[in-house]
Ligand SMILES: CC1(C)CN(C2CCCC2)C(=O)N1c1ccccc1/C=C/C(=O)NO
């Protein structure tokens with residue numbers, strides 16, 4: 001006779017369990033990223049402080065091997081990053097470095113190879129967890145580095161963990177949907193899959209003159225066989241939760257109907273939040289939580305990744321809120337006492353205030369881009385293949 005506990009445990013099936021990539025060494029390594037110091041620990045500590053760890057299936061990652069990295073990156077780029085990462089500062093920059101983007105925004109600071117390959121290992125572990133059917137949702141908040149190219153670091157992204165995770169999902173799922181919620185265009189992932197019908201990339205991001213990376217225009221819809229399988233939703237400063245969720249749900253609904261994805265990867269870069277130093281959009285965590293809830297409703301394998309996010313307390317608030325929502329847990333508004341409590345002042349609350357910048361996204365503008373995207377999606381038709389998931 002199983003006890004209540006056993007029976008309640010047994011009804012945690014693969015479809016309700018949420019896999020969560022974490023181990024102490026991994027998080028300490030991610031904490032060392034110069035531009036986001038301690039952000040990984042702040043996110044994990046808040047999730048732990050809300051008592052969510054016992055409800056998560058923690059998966060401990062290993063660093064990606066060179067073979068793993070070669071699924072997407074060129075060997076010469078991998079070798080160069082390895083070499084530069086082991087040097088200390090003086091003889092750091094040879095002309096190789098420049099051609100691989102390993103200067104300026106992406107310095108090959110000591111240990112960057114270990115950090116970047118650990119993060120790829122985290123997203124690989126999450127993707128494998130989904131292809132093996134152990135859970136329907138897997139989360140790697142330290143992942144999401146969407147700008148990295150095959151042979152070039154870019155925008156503070158060194159190895160593209162997202163592309164490699166999608167390639168792994170593609171070993172089992174015929175059609176994979178990639179959704180990018182980061183403030184910046186997910187150019188590295190779009191470039192990797194712009195000429196295939198097997199991966200549809202949908203990026204919601206700010207477009208403005210001089211704003212990085214400068215790509216992701218509405219007319220960029222993919223090339224060759226991949227034409228119409230790239231979707232870009234260019235948005236302007238002042239975006240609100242309501243306007244975002246309206247365009248998000250209408251576009252994603254059409255994408256779902258046209259592309260019929262069998263697995264979804266969603267990059268949840270939190271630099272689109274109000275309070276981020278970019279000070280671009282007025283979004284709160286509700287925009288992210290509701291977007292993920294929307295994707296969750298389709299109940300196919302879902303991989304969630306982090307990305308940008310330079311107001312570290314707000315980034316932790318956003319990703320902890322998403323994690324709570326995945327577990328159908330209502331999190332109390334008051335931030336629990338924990339190691340980083342003092343960073344959550346002055347309000348010490350989980351919710352983020354909406355920004356009040358003027359919204360440059362007029363109704364007319366939003367209607368124009370919605371109609372344009374709907375028109376392009378009319379050209380997408382996938383035959384319902386017989387393959388099981
Ligand atoms: C160096 C960081 C990554 C940090 N950062 C912070 C510093 C203070 C305010 C924002 C940037 O703007 N950065 C960038 C610099 C050059 C090019 C790209 C990015 C960001 C990319 C990104 O977030 N993609 O999703």
Ligand SMILES: [Zn+2]
Pocket residue numbers: 182183184269271307308309
């Ligand atoms: Zn970003």
